[in-house]
Amino acid sequence: MSALRESLGFLTSRLRQVGIFVALILIVLLFQVLTDGILLQPQNVTNLVVQNSYILILAIGMVMVIIAGHIDLSVGSIAGFIGAVSGVMIVHWGWAWWIAIPACLLVGALVGAWQGYWIAYVGIPAFIVTLAGMLIFRGLTLITLKNQQITPFPDELRALGGGFLPDISGGTSVLEWLTVILGVGGTAAILFQSIKERRVRRKFNLENEPMAWFATKTAFIAVLMLTITFLLASYRGTPIVLIVLAVLVIAYSALMSNSIFGRHTYAIGGNLHAAELSGIKTKAVTFRLFVNMGVLAALAGLVFTARLNSAQPAGGTGFELDSIAAAFIGGAAVQGGIGTVAGAMIGGLIMGVLNNGMSILGLGTDYQQLIKGLVLLLAVGFDIFNKNRSGGGSTIAKRFKWKTAPSDSAEEPRPAAKTPAAVAAVASPAGAEPVGAQPVGAVENH
Amino acid sequence: MNVPILQMRGITKTFPGVKALQDVTLDVNRGEVHAICGENGAGKSTLMKVLSGVYPHNTFDGDILFENEPCDFSTISDSEKRGIVIIHQELALSPYLSIAENIFLGNELASRGWVDWRKTNLEAAKLLARVGLSENPVTPIQHISVGKQQLVEIAKALSKEVKLLILDEPTAALNDEDSGHLLDLILHLKGQGVTSIIISHKLNEIRKVADAVTIIRDGRTIETLRLDQGQITQERIIRGMVGRDLESLYPERTPSIGEEVLRIEDWTVQHPQDHTRTVVHNASLNVRKGEVVGLAGLMGAGRTELAMSVFGRTYGRAVSGKVFKHGQEINTSTVSEAIRHGLAYATEDRKHYGLNLIEDIKRNVSMAALRKLAKRGWVDRNEETIVANRYRTSMNIKAPSVAAITGKLSGGNQQKVVLSKWMFSDPDVLILDEPTRGIDVGAKFEIYTIIAELAAEGKAVIVISSELPELLGICDRIYTLSAGHITGEVPIAEATQESLMHYMTQEKE
Numbered sequence: 030m031s032a033l034r035e036s037l038g039f040l041t042s043r044l045r046q047v048g049i050f051v052a053l054i055l056i057v058l059l060f061q062v063l064t065d066g067i068l069l070q071p072q073n074v075t076n077l078v079v080q081n082s083y084i085l086i087l088a089i090g091m092v093m094v095i096i097a098g099h100i101d102l103s104v105g106s107i108a109g110f111i112g113a114v115s116g117v118m119i120v121h122w123g124w125a126w127w128i129a130i131p132a133c134l135l136v137g138a139l140v141g142a143w144q145g146y147w148i149a150y151v152g153i154p155a156f157i158v159t160l161a162g163m164l165i166f167r168g169l170t171l172i173t174l175k176n177q178q179i180t181p182f183p184d185e186l187r188a189l190g191g192g193f194l195p196d197i198s199g200g201t202s203v204l205e206w207l208t209v210i211l212g213v214g215g216t217a218a219i220l221f222q223s224i225k226e227r228r229v230r231r232k233f234n235l236e237n238e239p240m241a242w243f244a245t246k247t248a249f250i251a252v253l254m255l256t257i258t259f260l261l262a263s264y265r266g267t268p269i270v271l272i273v274l275a276v277l278v279i280a281y282s283a284l285m286s287n288s289i290f291g292r293h294t295y296a297i298g299g300n301l302h303a304a305e306l307s308g309i310k311t312k313a314v315t316f317r318l319f320v321n322m323g324v325l326a327a328l329a330g331l332v333f334t335a336r337l338n339s340a341q342p343a344g345g346t347g348f349e350l351d352s353i354a355a356a357f358i359g360g361a362a363v364q365g366g367i368g369t370v371a372g373a374m375i376g377g378l379i380m381g382v383l384n385n386g387m388s389i390l391g392l393g394t395d396y397q398q399l400i401k402g403l404v405l406l407l408a409v410g411f412d413i414f415n416k417n418r419s420g421g422g423s424t425i426a427k428r429f430k431w432k433t434a435p436s437d438s439a440e441e442p443r444p445a446a447k448t449p450a451a452v453a454a455v456a457s458p459a460g461a462e463p464v465g466a467q468p469v470g471a472v473e474n475h
Numbered sequence: 476m477n478v479p480i481l482q483m484r485g486i487t488k489t490f491p492g493v494k495a496l497q498d499v500t501l502d503v504n505r506g507e508v509h510a511i512c513g514e515n516g517a518g519k520s521t522l523m524k525v526l527s528g529v530y531p532h533n534t535f536d537g538d539i540l541f542e543n544e545p546c547d548f549s550t551i552s553d554s555e556k557r558g559i560v561i562i563h564q565e566l567a568l569s570p571y572l573s574i575a576e577n578i579f580l581g582n583e584l585a586s587r588g589w590v591d592w593r594k595t596n597l598e599a600a601k602l603l604a605r606v607g608l609s610e611n612p613v614t615p616i617q618h619i620s621v622g623k624q625q626l627v628e629i630a631k632a633l634s635k636e637v638k639l640l641i642l643d644e645p646t647a648a649l650n651d652e653d654s655g656h657l658l659d660l661i662l663h664l665k666g667q668g669v670t671s672i673i674i675s676h677k678l679n680e681i682r683k684v685a686d687a688v689t690i691i692r693d694g695r696t697i698e699t700l701r702l703d704q705g706q707i708t709q710e711r712i713i714r715g716m717v718g719r720d721l722e723s724l725y726p727e728r729t730p731s732i733g734e735e736v737l738r739i740e741d742w743t744v745q746h747p748q749d750h751t752r753t754v755v756h757n758a759s760l761n762v763r764k765g766e767v768v769g770l771a772g773l774m775g776a777g778r779t780e781l782a783m784s785v786f787g788r789t790y791g792r793a794v795s796g797k798v799f800k801h802g803q804e805i806n807t808s809t810v811s812e813a814i815r816h817g818l819a820y821a822t823e824d825r826k827h828y829g830l831n832l833i834e835d836i837k838r839n840v841s842m843a844a845l846r847k848l849a850k851r852g853w854v855d856r857n858e859e860t861i862v863a864n865r866y867r868t869s870m871n872i873k874a875p876s877v878a879a880i881t882g883k884l885s886g887g888n889q890q891k892v893v894l895s896k897w898m899f900s901d902p903d904v905l906i907l908d909e910p911t912r913g914i915d916v917g918a919k920f921e922i923y924t925i926i927a928e929l930a931a932e933g934k935a936v937i938v939i940s941s942e943l944p945e946l947l948g949i950c951d952r953i954y955t956l957s958a959g960h961i962t963g964e965v966p967i968a969e970a971t972q973e974s975l976m977h978y979m980t981q982e983k984e
Contacts, residue, residue, distance in 0.1 A: 289845050296838075307896070308811040
């Protein structure tokens, strides 16, 4: 009984993460019913992954930029521009894909360096620089393409957008075995890792997660991962872009929570002056964040172009808004300092499922936009409401919130944090990851 | 004369997991200056927020009677309508608006939605005269000093026909002269029938103005001392606040001073915006191993500017001069260079420059020396928690765990986090800028003890402080600054408040 209460208490302390995750599940279930089961058919699940991959790739970079207290409005135009560049390189100049892809990523890095220079070293607000960039790179896209689409691309590049890992059973089996192996292996790896991390935390007496909660959570992840594995395996197997995305999510989650660079990013967003006076090279960090964003935007542009098999003048239009929405739905704070890569992935998936589900239902873009807008508003509104409820609302209230330090300052650590900010800060990379992270975890190990 | 204007009875206010106030009683008589004393975190500000309606009437237990009528305020404007005005520690003025606009902000003199500028400026001028300011009401707020801004806040309160004025640490950011003005004004207003409640840490101020002192400790009323009964003495207030007698305000230490660690020569700094102003002129000073050196000076003397320009040029432009460590010239032109050479600077402004308030204790502690916890760019978070826990214990940081958000800690505990951060960077020279500002007596003693321990470990410590008794209590040698010049260097044996003040006000041509 007390274990249950303890778990519930822990749950409320992580309301934001749990909430966003539950929201995703509810939306999936809703559309599963509304579409008579089409949503979770193997083919559609595969589509969902492939269709949203480039937004998710952008959302990784975007949430990092937002954590540092900036914004990037230009990523859609950059993605379009890189699509155009790849078209010229591959189709017109006949470059091999293995030269063209690194070359495109390099162009993306240069574009990011251009913007990062103005933002970090000249000191123009990112909103202005990237608004300018949105126009500049859209213009360059049109110039590069001479207002005409470039097509077709060779199969090797197209695989990046719509390709699958090879079927090792040669098409004779109902399930695609390579996917099953990856999925089961990934699940085992996650289980092993969470248990190991929990053990380490116990050893250092840092554990604050009730056993019942840990068990439920871990079991849930495992079931979810195996379900997705099964769904993918019963269609055409693992999309190549999913592997790319999984590697990115794992790498960037680790980067943001465990590396000096990631921690400096949070510090800059939380209090720029304090970060500067602590010897953090704030300009260099900001510059690198935008270079990184440029590279990820380039990758997204390549994936998008590969999927469409054409570089188009309007390619990437509106991507910036979807990726910004994903980051905010996923719990990032407008003023910076708060947010997670995993959260942004959930945010992106919510947007993706909404898009996909409404398209299946035959709703027009008019209603789709209306509903997506409302979801963004509600998600962030819930955040604010939740913060106020836990007493951290207005800045005035914040100043006095905890003047009386509890006299019984407990020896063993317990979750003192009530706000999402706090939770995000406390959450450790994998084991104590916010629940919101799990479906991504589920996807990432295929 | 002893007519009660305000009676607060049995006030209990609970935050999730914390009882901030427990059965607090406060009686304020009409026309008196009533001081509220207590350590940071004792619940003084919470009590004032209860009174002024920041916390609506149904979020706490207990009764408030103002002029013998019950109060059930839901917002600040409800309490202002009854004549209760609170002035917060951080001023709530809009820097780009004029003095007059600020005074009538939210309360504009207007007819049918259009501001009557003539009346606004005229009335503002009258109010300014009442608080003893001769400034032009159209002057933008950012162009007047903090001391005057504080007076504008009071003028603003007067415009609301204030009966009970609440001042939350009004002199925390003021120099002695401005503090003196402010206290005189409070006494002057008292003569006009305005009752004041003043929250303050400065016991000499309380002795100067207060007719009564209510002491709050751990969310409870300890006692109310009355001047007319001869109860207001420093010893008694301190005893009430900390619950024990402070035999000494400063820890005993026997300095063991070694060779010179840091020397600054001919340091000159220009104002970052105004190129005609030189903020620090040819300053030279040194500090030795195990020594605590004080930097005394009035506001605007250039102490913080000197320290910050040395620490990675974080202040000023056209900085010139040399810094030597152990006799070798070093480059301190960026913060990371300065840290690499073993310098640390703990800012006077914790909230804006010292802490990431939305992050927890451990991440703040590790912020300046994350590399020490990392291998090849990856941070060992278990080690980080262990380190933070070590400082939480050794510095006596009162928090449930190192995962507590620093924005929620009291000023003293926040300061301990800032000190932990710099101690973890393992510097040879620590520059502590106003290390005890806004901190209660008990925590101050702890900070002094930490400083003494750092010196005993062989660190060189430079302390910047506006409180002369503090410098006299902890330093081995004191430099005085006046208008950017170093005007004196006084060994502790020869230093007195009078001699220091003499140097601090000395003009150099």
